[in-house]
Amino acid sequence: MTDVSLVLSSLKSRWLNSLLSVFLTAFGVMLALVVIQFSQHVQNRLSSDGQGIDIVVGAKGSPLQMVLSSVYHIDIPTGNIPYDQAKKLMKNPQVKTAIPLALGDNWKGYRIVGTTPEYMKHYGAELKSGEPWHKAFEAVAGSSVGLEIGESFVGAHGLVGHGHIHEEEKYQVTGVMKPIGTVLDRLILTSLDSVLNIHGQESVEHTEHDHGHEDKHHDHDNHEHEEHDHDGHAHEDEHHAHDEHKHHDHEERVAPEITALLLTTKSPIANMNLPRTINRGSTLQAANPALELTRLTSMLGLGSKSFQALAMLLIIIASLSIFSGLAGSLENRMGDLAVLRAIGYSKSRVFKIITLEGMIITVSGTALGVIMGAGGFLVLKTIVPPLQSSGAEIRFTSDSALIICSVLIAGFVAAMIPAIRAAKVDVARQVSRNT
Amino acid sequence: MLFDVNNVCFTVRNTQILDNVNLHVEAGQSLLLLGPSGSGKTSLLNILAGLSQPGSGEVKYNDQIYAALSQSELDRLRANNFGFVFQKLLLIGHLSVEQNIGLSQSKADHQRIKNLVDDLGLSGKEKQKARDLSVGEAQRVAIARAVVHNPTVIFADEPTSALDDINAEKVMNLIFDQAKKSGATVVAATHDARIKGMFDNILEIA
Ligand SMILES: Nc1ncnc2c1ncn2[C@@H]1O[C@H](COP(=O)(O)OP(=O)(O)OP(=O)(O)O)[C@@H](O)[C@H]1O
Ligand SMILES: [Mg+2]
Numbered sequence: 278m279t280d281v282s283l284v285l286s287s288l289k290s291r292w293l294n295s296l297l298s299v300f301l302t303a304f305g306v307m308l309a310l311v312v313i314q315f316s317q318h319v320q321n322r323l324s325s326d327g328q329g330i331d332i333v334v335g336a337k338g339s340p341l342q343m344v345l346s347s348v349y350h351i352d353i354p355t356g357n358i359p360y361d362q363a364k365k366l367m368k369n370p371q372v373k374t375a376i377p378l379a380l381g382d383n384w385k386g387y388r389i390v391g392t393t394p395e396y397m398k399h400y401g402a403e404l405k406s407g408e409p410w411h412k413a414f415e416a417v418a419g420s421s422v423g424l425e426i427g428e429s430f431v432g433a434h435g436l437v438g439h440g441h442i443h444e445e446e447k448y449q450v451t452g453v454m455k456p457i458g459t460v461l462d463r464l465i466l467t468s469l470d471s472v473l474n475i476h477g478q479e480s481v482e483h484t485e486h487d488h489g490h491e492d493k494h495h496d497h498d499n500h501e502h503e504e505h506d507h508d509g510h511a512h513e514d515e516h517h518a519h520d521e522h523k524h525h526d527h528e529e530r531v532a533p534e535i536t537a538l539l540l541t542t543k544s545p546i547a548n549m550n551l552p553r554t555i556n557r558g559s560t561l562q563a564a565n566p567a568l569e570l571t572r573l574t575s576m577l578g579l580g581s582k583s584f585q586a587l588a589m590l591l592i593i594i595a596s597l598s599i600f601s602g603l604a605g606s607l608e609n610r611m612g613d614l615a616v617l618r619a620i621g622y623s624k625s626r627v628f629k630i631i632t633l634e635g636m637i638i639t640v641s642g643t644a645l646g647v648i649m650g651a652g653g654f655l656v657l658k659t660i661v662p663p664l665q666s667s668g669a670e671i672r673f674t675s676d677s678a679l680i681i682c683s684v685l686i687a688g689f690v691a692a693m694i695p696a697i698r699a700a701k702v703d704v705a706r707q708v709s710r711n712t
Numbered sequence: 713m714l715f716d717v718n719n720v721c722f723t724v725r726n727t728q729i730l731d732n733v734n735l736h737v738e739a740g741q742s743l744l745l746l747g748p749s750g751s752g753k754t755s756l757l758n759i760l761a762g763l764s765q766p767g768s769g770e771v772k773y774n775d776q777i778y779a780a781l782s783q784s785e786l787d788r789l790r791a792n793n794f795g796f797v798f799q800k801l802l803l804i805g806h807l808s809v810e811q812n813i814g815l816s817q818s819k820a821d822h823q824r825i826k827n828l829v830d831d832l833g834l835s836g837k838e839k840q841k842a843r844d845l846s847v848g849e850a851q852r853v854a855i856a857r858a859v860v861h862n863p864t865v866i867f868a869d870e871p872t873s874a875l876d877d878i879n880a881e882k883v884m885n886l887i888f889d890q891a892k893k894s895g896a897t898v899v900a901a902t903h904d905a906r907i908k909g910m911f912d913n914i915l916e917i918a
Contacts, residue, residue, distance in 0.1 A: 278807075278811050278814040278815050278817070278820055282811070283807070283811075283815075286806050286807055286811070287806060289806070290805070290806035612800070612802050613802070613804045613805075615802070616796075616798070616802045616804065616815070617815070618787075619761070619763055619790065619796055619798075620790065620791060620794075620795075620796065620815060620816040620857075621787050621788065621789075621790045621791020621792070621794075621816070622787070622791075623783075623784050623787045624783065624787075704758075704763045704764075705755075705758040705763045705764035707802075708754070708758065708763065708796075708798050708799070708800070708802065708869075709754040709755065709758060709799070711800075
């Protein structure tokens with residue numbers, strides 16, 4: 278008779294209670310792991326997607342919304358800004374680099390972003406194969422978009438789902454990016470003009486009508502066509518994200534608008550001053566993504582903290598149930614334990630037997646919790662599209678290890694108290710008393 | 713000298729239960745503690761087995777003074793030398809017959825357990841849970857558990873008090889048979905004067 282089979286038999290004899298404790302432990306572990314995984318994922322993505330962008334400029338509205346929509350591509354934009362105003366800003370001496378973004382369409386939920394090659398350069402994105410876009414309606418797909426070189430596709434209006442389809446204009450995929458673990462993985466990049474033209478706006482780039490291959494290394498600076506210079510106020514109250522479908526008549530094209538500008542500055546002082554100057558104006562809004570990020574994470578942190586508290590509570594309840602299961606059954610088992618002591622089991626062996634009982638529950642509960650946590654995360658991933666599209670995956674971090682360790686310790690402590698009592702059983706009394 | 717007990721007194725909650733007990737048992741000489749209910753028989757058995765300490769006096773087993781042994785030495789002494797048939801039997805209910813019998817073996821000797829099961833008329837019950845046994849069966853399992861590891865001393869507390877004449881004799885024969893096979897000494901406690909004649913020494917306590 279080994280101690281392990283003795284313990285297993287005892288657990289089996291009170292299987293309902295054992296099972297309850299196992300499940301309580303498992304739920305606590307699962308919840309804690311999912312919460313940790315989730316918040317770590319969000320944190321990681323937020324910081325890698327926001328890397329190096331000092332200022333975001335867009336239409337007036339919620340600055341957080343603007344940052345989310347243009348840096349993280351999760352929310353809808355606050356509106357559009359006249360291109361020539363953006364252009365003025367791009368030439369501001371305090372600006373080091375400027376990336377214009379024009380949003381408005383998607384393909385199967387992946388946003389089509391009109392921009393300049395500077396965007397890829399900023400995130401250090403490289404092409405896995407193919408070439409960058411050279412002219413309008415050529416596109417480069419992010420690694421998780423699932424488009425192949427040579428494929429053509431049409432954009433659907435809107436930033437998610439299936440809006441009106443721009444059937445007239447087909448995009449051609451000329452390149453696919455390597456996966457880099459940022460938001461670019463799930464974007465389709467194209468020239469500014471592609472997005473502007475499709476929404477009936479004037480071109481802003483020189484290269485728009487160039488067709489020759491000699492143009493491969495053309496200049497991507499956003500030179501303006503003098504003849505398209507508008508005052509920019511004509512569309513002041515049209516703060517839509519290219520959401521009105523315009524005619525594609527070249528004659529009727531309206532002044533170009535973009536959605537946002539991502540800026541890096543030459544000095545930290547500019548980071549402070551430039552937004553202030555911009556916000557003083559009437560049409561543009563500037564925000565510091567780092568500040569908005571802090572606000573967001575503190576909001577998220579609050580949410581994940583309450584989940585963490587719930588997970589903690591569950592783990593405590595699980596420990597208590599292990600404790601009560603052992604302690605409660607102990608009264609009835611004192612005779613058994615006295616027998617063991619009488620026939621020569623040492624105190625420490627009896628202690629180990631009871632502790633082992635608690636630890637078997639704890640360990641199997643933890644294992645089940647890890648499995649359920651992994652499963653839960655996968656389920657969450659399928660029902661929460663942003664998790665899916667942002668490439669959330671299960672990662673075993675030190676935090677998860679910490680959770681598992683603390684659960685094991687909690688289980689051990691819960692088992693220890695009954696185990697001490699068991700080891701101290703009064704053998705003579707148990708074998709001579711009537712009850 | 714197997715047991716050497718000198719001037720043992722035992723008091724529980726200001727009540728003197730054992731008053732100056734002296735007892736000398738040679739190896740192989742069975743001993744019966746005879747006395748009415750509440751006279752302190754189980755208490756004395758516990759003291760002889762090292763399960764409780766007397767208030768005063770000295771208990772020696774094979775010239776080892778219990779009071780001089782450490783807790784773990786005493787545990788080991790019991791494990792190696794003693795077998796117990798408790799008054800309430802105290803089988804572990806959720807374990808099977810063979811598991812209960814094998815409890816006192818560090819490594820289950822299946823052949824030995826099988827022989828005992830056959831000897832004690834428990835064939836076919838090996839896998840049955842102890843809690844499902846009849847009282848008579850449980851008693852035989854308790855006897856098997858007490859002798860399985862070939863102890864030097866078999867302690868039996870009230871082994872016959874609930875049994876009729878025939879069964880009382882049967883059970884005592886089982887115990888003595890097993891004791892003979894392993895060369896063990898039987899130390900029993902009872903208020904049942906019927907079995908007086910089976911023992912070499914009798915200590916009457918009042
Ligand atoms: N732990 C204890 N607490 C209180 N009283 C005790 C304790 N242990 C023994 N006693 C008392 O000591 C007396 C002797 O008890 P013991 O069990 O030794 O008697 P016994 O001779 O075995 O009786 P029985 O034949 O009924 O089993 C009893 O009166 C009992 O109430
Ligand atoms: Mg008694």
